[in-house]
Structures are given as C-alpha cells and as structure tokens.
Amino acid sequence: MTGYSGPIPTAIGAVLLSVLALLMLVEGRTGFAPFGIGLLAVLAILMLIAGRVQRPGRxxxxxxxxLGLALLVLWEVGTRAYEVPAVILPPVSAIAVRFASSLDILWQDFVQTFVKGALSGYIIGCGAGFLTALASDRSPFLQRGLLPVGNFLAAMPIIGTAPILVMWFGFDWQSKAAVVAVMCFFPMLVNTVQGLKATDSMQRDLMRTYAASYGQTLVKLRLPAAAPFVFNGLKICTTLALIGAIVAEFFGSPIRGMGFRISTEVGRLALDMVWAEIVVAALAGSAFYGVVTLLERAATFWHPSQRRG
Amino acid sequence: MRGGLAILVVLAGFWLLWMAAVPPMNMKWEVSQAQRAGAEVVLPEGNIRDASALWLTLRNPGLIPGTYVQEKPRLPAPAQVFAELWDTTVGKRLSSKRSLVYHAWITLEATLLGFALGTGLGILLAVGIVHNRVMDASFMPWAIASQTIPILAIAPMIIVVMNSVGITGLVPKAIISAYLSFFPVVVGMVKGLRSPGLMQLDLLKTYSASGWQTFWKLRLPAALPYLFPSLKVGIAASLVGAIVGELPTGAVAGLGARLLAGSYYGQTVQIWSALFGAAIVAAALVGIIGIAQNMTLRRMGFGR
Known part of the structure; x- marks a missing residue:
C-alpha cells in the first residue's frame, strides 16, 4: 500500500477524529459536520485494519x-448527528448508561433465563441425546432408523413445542428447561451417532486383535474418535439453548427473565433496556460458546482441526 | 430397503410412546369429570391434585378410552391431531381464515422472501471474504459471534421498530428469516469457494485466466456441493425465523399466530396440528432443495 505511514499515526488520527466528532455533538452541533468527521475516523480505523492484514498471517x-470499534463509532455519531429517535435506535452511550444503572435487574434476568432455564435444559437435553446414542449403539438396525428420523426432527421447528411445554410444566424455569432439552436432544443424538461411526475397520480390527471387549473398544477407541462430533453437537446446542429459553418466555413467564423483559420493554418502547438485555444475551451466548470451544480444545487436542502454527 | 424398515420401526416406537403417554397425561381431568358425574372412581387418600397420574390410570382402567377423545386434552391423541390436520387442510376452503393452508402460506411467503435475501447476502459476503483480505480478517469472527447472539430475542424489537417507521407485514418477518439463514450459507460458501486445490488454481493460471474467469469457471462450480447442504440448513432456519417473527406482534395469521392463539385459549389440538403443519412445510422445503441438489450435481458430474 503506497502512502501508508505506519499504524501509530493512523491510530492517533482515528482517536483524535472520534473525540472531535463527539465534542461537536456535545456542543450541540448536528447534521453532516460531526457525522463527516466520524466517517473520517471510521476510515482511519479501516486503514489500520488494512495495514494489519498486509503482514503475513491473518x-x-x-x-x-x-471493525467492531468502527461500527460503534458510526452508530454513536450517526444516531446523535441525525438525532435518530430513541424509540428506533438509541445511541451506544445511552445503552451503556442503562446497562450500568440496571445491573441488578439484568443479573436477575440472567439467572432466571440462562442459569436456571438454558443451562439446566442444555445439560438434560445433551445428556439424554448422548445416552440415547450410546444405548442405540448395540443395535445397528435401530441406528439405521434413528439417524434419518433424528436428522429430520433436528431440522424441524421444534421451537413450536414451546407453548405445549409451557402448558405442561408451568410458567417458571422448568418449562424453559424442557423446551431447551427437547431442542438440544436431536442435534446431540445425530452427532453422537455419527461420531460413534467415525472409526474405520482397520482400527476396530486392531482392537479385536488385542481381544478388547466392547466396553474397552468404546472407551479407548470409539468415544475418543467420536469426541470431535460430540463437541460439534455441544456447540450447536449452546446457541439453541439460549434461543429456546428466551423464546419460551414469550409464551408465559414469571415477571423476570430475558425474554419477558425484552417483550415487555419493547411494548413500553424502552429500547435502551432492550438493547442492554441483548448485550447480556450476546455476552452470555459468546461466553457459553467460548467455554465449550475451550473444553473441546482441551479434550480433542490431537485432532487435525485443533492444530495451530 | 432395510433402512426403510428401520425408519418404520423407529417411527412405530415414537407412535407407541405417544399412545402410551396419552392416558396418564389426561387422566386427572377424566377422573374429576367422572367423579362429578357420580360414577365410581378409585381415588387415593387425600386430594386428587396430589395423586400420581400413573396411579390413577392404573386404578381406573375403565376411564382410559375417554382420555383419547377429550376436547381440550393436555396431550391430544395422534388420531385427534391428524383429524384436525385433515379437517383444516382438506375440509376448509383455502381462503378461509380457519384453513391451515392459508396460515401456512402466510408463513411460507415470509420464509421464502427471507431465505432469498439471506442466501443472496450470504453468497455475496462469502465472495467478499474469499477475495478480500480485509474482510477475511475482520469480518468472519463477527459472523460467528453474530450467531451466538440469540437473534430470535431481537425479533420483537425488529418488528416493533419497523412497525413504528411504517413497515409492517411480510418484510420484518423476512428480515428475521434472512438473518437466521445467511450464516450457514456464508460458512458453506467460504469453504466451497476455497475448496479448489493449488493444482487447479495453477492450471487456470497457466491458461492465463483472469480472476473473474477463475471465479466463474472454477471457484463457483466447485462451491456448489458445499452450498446445497447449507441451503438445507438455511431454509429450515428461515422457517423457524418466520414462525417466531409472528409471535411478538400477536399476529393474526400464520403458523406462529396459530401456535400463539392455541396457547392463549388452551386449544391443544390446534397447537399440535400447527406444529405438524410446520413440520410438513419444513420437510417439503428441505425435500425440494434436496431434489434441486440431486439434479444440479448430477448434471455437473458430481453425482454417483
């Protein structure tokens, strides 16, 4: 890239431009003047990225x-410069203020929806799927039927069972856990069944020549070989778990929980609170996914997809 | 052929499980009705609420047939659900508000529009990621992170906000569908566009092919086998998005609205038939893509 003079001046420029744009907004000037300066700041950030990826590696x-920072600057400056109504898109700073000032409510909702609903349902659903796959393992006939049926059901809009399960298990977190468990069951089942098939006949023959029993073959060869598939299922289910717990709350919930808060605050047009709740959901979802990914790295360090360098 | 038999056995297993679950699930209501009518029922000591449903079922076998034909059962019998399905699809005019076909069509419209948007966007993004280093390094982690956010939680907000700027009906639902379906397409297409080996790329270089020609004649055809499985995942996700998109506004039409109305009024048979309707639509959509996949890949020489 010609004319590119190193990252530090560009970074300083980006910071200065952002500060300038915000200062103009605080002064009360709106319209294109602060927005244009904000755009220049975003451009500087993009140049930083471009300079970064010129080097080898990604x-x-x-x-x-x-990139996230650039989007935040654009969001903040854009909403303030053009005075976008807060009922359509509140500026980032307003969301941050609301987030900081209602930590107790957010924590209470997080515990209700994520810890009680999503997490317990995740454990039950994934556990049941895994154990069912293991149980069907002795019968290849059963597996031949279970795999296509499970695949079919995994693609179904299982979220639709939410009203039924809310009716059966009541409004509190038990019904949310039930929805999550049903949603997690089939992806987990299908992935585990596929994983248990992942060994080739050469490896199984080797275990036979060692006179290994079924249990030994399972524990020492087939379960480790299935681990990448199992973790794939676990990762898919992290996203499903949070979705299931939140959507189930649309069908009835006690007066706390992330889904309840989102649907009521939308009704009151308090969008800053809704966004704060979404930030919590995003953080919880990413952290959940991240933890499972770390567990995967620890458990399947030998697999080619985990090699680095 | 043996695969087909195995599937039938598994389905029969599910069916039996369902049939067996009906009496205990519905027994309490049946017993209290019979008691009110003055019939002989076996009750445990104390309150009927504390009695175990299984105990009641085993002690009152005469009441079991009644549990299969209740009007508002906790768990409807299979026959009730399929009778309702038949009645609301074949038994009603297609334009009738009580026809399931009418509601399914409303949801299907949003699904298809959202799927088209999501697929188009996903393919464009994948092309950008494969051809542009800045996008590759900075965008992909956000695409992954975007999926760990439960977008369905944001659905009510999208719908209400778009309502307030005057956009209603199909488009907000389609946007949610599009968001859910774009990610599998991006992942599949990036993988597919990168699948040609060094050897193949070098060959095109010796032909002095331009970047554009490499894209049209090598990368895009090589990506198709990866694209179709992504499309299958994507269209199923689109349908979920459209259904959930109907929930928060209290929509009056669509499969999601049927679910919601059913849950408000305790019409369990209606909920179950809407659920099966959604499953049938999903299966049909995935099936259509599967057929398109077979035809396209066979013509391209990938078929076996």
Whole structure:
C-alpha cells in the first residue's frame, strides 16, 4: 500500500477524529459536520485494519476488534448527528448508561433465563441425546432408523413445542428447561451417532486383535474418535439453548427473565433496556460458546482441526 | 430397503410412546369429570391434585378410552391431531381464515422472501471474504459471534421498530428469516469457494485466466456441493425465523399466530396440528432443495 505511514499515526488520527466528532455533538452541533468527521475516523480505523492484514498471517484478534470499534463509532455519531429517535435506535452511550444503572435487574434476568432455564435444559437435553446414542449403539438396525428420523426432527421447528411445554410444566424455569432439552436432544443424538461411526475397520480390527471387549473398544477407541462430533453437537446446542429459553418466555413467564423483559420493554418502547438485555444475551451466548470451544480444545487436542502454527 | 424398515420401526416406537403417554397425561381431568358425574372412581387418600397420574390410570382402567377423545386434552391423541390436520387442510376452503393452508402460506411467503435475501447476502459476503483480505480478517469472527447472539430475542424489537417507521407485514418477518439463514450459507460458501486445490488454481493460471474467469469457471462450480447442504440448513432456519417473527406482534395469521392463539385459549389440538403443519412445510422445503441438489450435481458430474 503506497502512502501508508505506519499504524501509530493512523491510530492517533482515528482517536483524535472520534473525540472531535463527539465534542461537536456535545456542543450541540448536528447534521453532516460531526457525522463527516466520524466517517473520517471510521476510515482511519479501516486503514489500520488494512495495514494489519498486509503482514503475513491473518492479523490475529485486532482486525475484528477494530471493525467492531468502527461500527460503534458510526452508530454513536450517526444516531446523535441525525438525532435518530430513541424509540428506533438509541445511541451506544445511552445503552451503556442503562446497562450500568440496571445491573441488578439484568443479573436477575440472567439467572432466571440462562442459569436456571438454558443451562439446566442444555445439560438434560445433551445428556439424554448422548445416552440415547450410546444405548442405540448395540443395535445397528435401530441406528439405521434413528439417524434419518433424528436428522429430520433436528431440522424441524421444534421451537413450536414451546407453548405445549409451557402448558405442561408451568410458567417458571422448568418449562424453559424442557423446551431447551427437547431442542438440544436431536442435534446431540445425530452427532453422537455419527461420531460413534467415525472409526474405520482397520482400527476396530486392531482392537479385536488385542481381544478388547466392547466396553474397552468404546472407551479407548470409539468415544475418543467420536469426541470431535460430540463437541460439534455441544456447540450447536449452546446457541439453541439460549434461543429456546428466551423464546419460551414469550409464551408465559414469571415477571423476570430475558425474554419477558425484552417483550415487555419493547411494548413500553424502552429500547435502551432492550438493547442492554441483548448485550447480556450476546455476552452470555459468546461466553457459553467460548467455554465449550475451550473444553473441546482441551479434550480433542490431537485432532487435525485443533492444530495451530 | 432395510433402512426403510428401520425408519418404520423407529417411527412405530415414537407412535407407541405417544399412545402410551396419552392416558396418564389426561387422566386427572377424566377422573374429576367422572367423579362429578357420580360414577365410581378409585381415588387415593387425600386430594386428587396430589395423586400420581400413573396411579390413577392404573386404578381406573375403565376411564382410559375417554382420555383419547377429550376436547381440550393436555396431550391430544395422534388420531385427534391428524383429524384436525385433515379437517383444516382438506375440509376448509383455502381462503378461509380457519384453513391451515392459508396460515401456512402466510408463513411460507415470509420464509421464502427471507431465505432469498439471506442466501443472496450470504453468497455475496462469502465472495467478499474469499477475495478480500480485509474482510477475511475482520469480518468472519463477527459472523460467528453474530450467531451466538440469540437473534430470535431481537425479533420483537425488529418488528416493533419497523412497525413504528411504517413497515409492517411480510418484510420484518423476512428480515428475521434472512438473518437466521445467511450464516450457514456464508460458512458453506467460504469453504466451497476455497475448496479448489493449488493444482487447479495453477492450471487456470497457466491458461492465463483472469480472476473473474477463475471465479466463474472454477471457484463457483466447485462451491456448489458445499452450498446445497447449507441451503438445507438455511431454509429450515428461515422457517423457524418466520414462525417466531409472528409471535411478538400477536399476529393474526400464520403458523406462529396459530401456535400463539392455541396457547392463549388452551386449544391443544390446534397447537399440535400447527406444529405438524410446520413440520410438513419444513420437510417439503428441505425435500425440494434436496431434489434441486440431486439434479444440479448430477448434471455437473458430481453425482454417483
């Protein structure tokens, strides 16, 4: 890239431009003047990313972080410069203020929806799916039927069972856990069944020549070989768990919970609270996914997809 | 052929489980009705609410047939659900508000529009990611992160906000569908567009093919086998998005509205038939993509 003079001046420029745009907004000037300066700041950030990816390798974590930063600057400056009504899109700073000032409500909702509903349902659903796959393992006939039926059911809009399960298990977190468990069951079952088939006949023959029993073959060969598939299922289910718990609350819930809060605050047009709740959901979802990914890295360090460098 | 038999056995297993679950699930209501009518019923000591449903069922076998034909059962019998399905699809005019076909069509419209939007966007993004280093390094982590956010939680907000700027009906639902379906397409297409080996790329270089020609004649055809499985996942996700998109506004039409109305009024048979309707639509959509996949890949020489 010609004319590119190193990352530090560009970074300083980006910070200065952002500060300038915000200062103008605080002064009360709106319209294109602050927005244009904000755009220049975003451009500087994009140049930083471009400079970063010129080097060999993919640039690590910096480019995505910078892109997120650029979007936040654009959001904040854009909503304030053009005075977008808060009922359509509140500025980032308003969301941050609301987030900080209602930590207790957010925590209570998080516990109700994520810890009680999503997490317990996730454990029950994934556990049941895994155990069912193991149980069907002795019968190849059963598996031949279970795999297509499970695949079919995994693609179904299982979320539709939410009203039924809310009717059966009541409004509190038990019904949310039930929805999550049903949603997690089939992806987990299908992935585990596929994983248990992942060994080839050469490896199984080797275990036979060692006179290994069924249990030994399972524990020492087939379960480790199935681990990448099992973790794939676990990862798919992290997203499903949060979705299931939140959507189930639309069908009835006690007066706390993330889904309840979102649907009531939308009704009151308090969008900053809704966004704060979404931030919680995003953080919880990403952290959940991240933890499962770390567990996967620890458990399947030998697999080619985990190799680095 | 043995695969077909195995599937039938598994389905029969589900069916039996369902049939067996009906009496205990519905027994309490049946017993209290019979008691009110003055019939002989076996009751445990104390309150009927504390009695175990299984105990009641085993002690009152005469009441079991009644549990299969209740009007508002906790768990409807299979026959009731399929009778309702038949009645609301074949038994009603297609334009009638009580026809399930009418509601399914409303949801299907949003699903298809959202799927088209999501697929188009996903393919464009994938092309950008494969051809542009800045996008590759900075965008992909956000695409992954975007999926760990339960977008369905944001659905009510999208719908209400778009309502307040005057956009209602099909488009907000389609946007939710599009958001859910774009991610599988991006992942599949990026993988597919990167699938040509160094050897193949080098060959095109020796032909002095331009970047554009490489894209049209090598990368895009090579990506198709990866694209179709993603499309299958994507269209199923689109349908879920459209159904959930109907929930928060208290929509009056669509499969999601049927679910919601059913849950408000305790019409369990209606909920179950809407659920099966949704499953049938999903299966049909995935099936259509499967047929398109077979035809396309066979013509391209991938078929076996």
């Amino acid at each position: 640039g690590g974590v910096l480019p995505p972080v910078l």
